[in-house]
Amino acid sequence: MPELPEVETIRRGLALKVSGRRIVRAELRRPDLRRPFPPLLERRLTGARIGALARRGKYILLELDDDGILLLHLGMSGRITAGAANGEDARHDHVVLTLDDGTVVRFNDARRFGLLDYLRRGEEARHPLLAGMGPEPLEPGFDGPYLARALDGKMTSIKAALLDQRIVAGLGNIYVCEALYRAGLSPRRLAGTVAGTRAAKLAAAIRAVLHEAIEAGGSSLRDYVQADGELGYFQHRWAVYGREGEPCPGCTCAEGVRRIVQSGRSTFFCARRQR
DNA sequence: AACAAGACCTGCATGC
DNA sequence: TGCATGCAGGTCTTGT
Numbered sequence: 001m002p003e004l005p006e007v008e009t010i011r012r013g014l015a016l017k018v019s020g021r022r023i024v025r026a027e028l029r030r031p032d033l034r035r036p037f038p039p040l041l042e043r044r045l046t047g048a049r050i051g052a053l054a055r056r057g058k059y060i061l062l063e064l065d066d067d068g069i070l071l072l073h074l075g076m077s078g079r080i081t082a083g084a085a086n087g088e089d090a091r092h093d094h095v096v097l098t099l100d101d102g103t104v105v106r107f108n109d110a111r112r113f114g115l116l117d118y119l120r121r122g123e124e125a126r127h128p129l130l131a132g133m134g135p136e137p138l139e140p141g142f143d144g145p146y147l148a149r150a151l152d153g154k155m156t157s158i159k160a161a162l163l164d165q166r167i168v169a170g171l172g173n174i175y176v177c178e179a180l181y182r183a184g185l186s187p188r189r190l191a192g193t194v195a196g197t198r199a200a201k202l203a204a205a206i207r208a209v210l211h212e213a214i215e216a217g218g219s220s221l222r223d224y225v226q227a228d229g230e231l232g233y234f235q236h237r238w239a240v241y242g243r244e245g246e247p248c249p250g251c252t253c254a255e256g257v258r259r260i261v262q263s264g265r266s267t268f269f270c271a272r273r274q275r
Numbered sequence: 276a277a278c279a280a281g282a283c284c285t286g287c288a289t290g291c
Numbered sequence: 292t293g294c295a296t297g298c299a300g301g302t303c304t305t306g307t
Binding site: 091265 | 296298300301302303
């Protein structure tokens with residue numbers, strides 16, 4: 001899935017096509033994704049006018065004119081397309097919205113790790129999926145001192161800590177690997193030892209890699225396209241992710257990028273440049 | 276309480 | 292060709 005840059009890219013692309021439009025038809029083609037759809041979702045969506053689109057971490061919040069909010073998460077393989085047919089296997093088009101200008105919005109998710117929920121405006125802070133989520137890394141306030149405080153005393157690895165959405169919202173496996181590489185920190189380092197200058201450097205690296213990825217339209221993976229079907233291209237700029245055995249940029253060590261498994265997930269790093 | 280491991284799903288690449 | 296295995300952007304639940 002899409003991590004923060006991909007979700008942000010989708011949010012922007014989708015907003016251009018759906019903001020201000022009315023939903024004339026809502027089809028739920030199965031009863032659930034990762035969890036059951038909320039009750040009456042089909043009825044709540046039908047006839048609603050779509051307002052602004054917001055993002056919190058990896059969630060998209062689609063505001064509706066009846067004071068409702070449609071909450072979307074893409075899981076690992078979720079795609080949202082608006083307009084032409086998405087070229088995907090229609091078996092996995094689980095939710096299809098038709099808008100008043102004829103635009104068709106499809107939520108396609110082969111693995112079904114995604115989710116949809118419905119909440120009332122003002123409930124965001126109390127919603128179980130959103131409450132407790134850490135700060136937005138691109139907002140003011142996400143800096144070295146915050147990160148050092150959040151990591152203080154943590155006995156898990158810095159890799160695992162950064163994947164924890166309560167510490168910082170929106171990072172996933174790719175951008176955690178890339179940020180740790182840029183900050184020169186080993187993914188195996190104890191989270192609690194990241195403080196002071198190290199924390200400041202890490203916070204800056206997280207912000208920089210996310211900014212650059214958003215600029216590039218995200219990273220295109222097997223299951224990801226932007227709302228208009230275009231491909232992002234940040235994957236060409238990955239320094240370590242998916243590059244096992246290759247030299248990292250500007251590094252002369254013979255070993256190259258290593259892959260290890262941490263809490264069941266691949267971590268890519270350079271043992272020489274990351275300590 | 277904090278942490279690690281397992282579970283949830285499908286599709287694809289690889290190797291025999 | 293067919294089959295088994297391992298791997299994939301996430302996070303929720305279970306067990307220690």
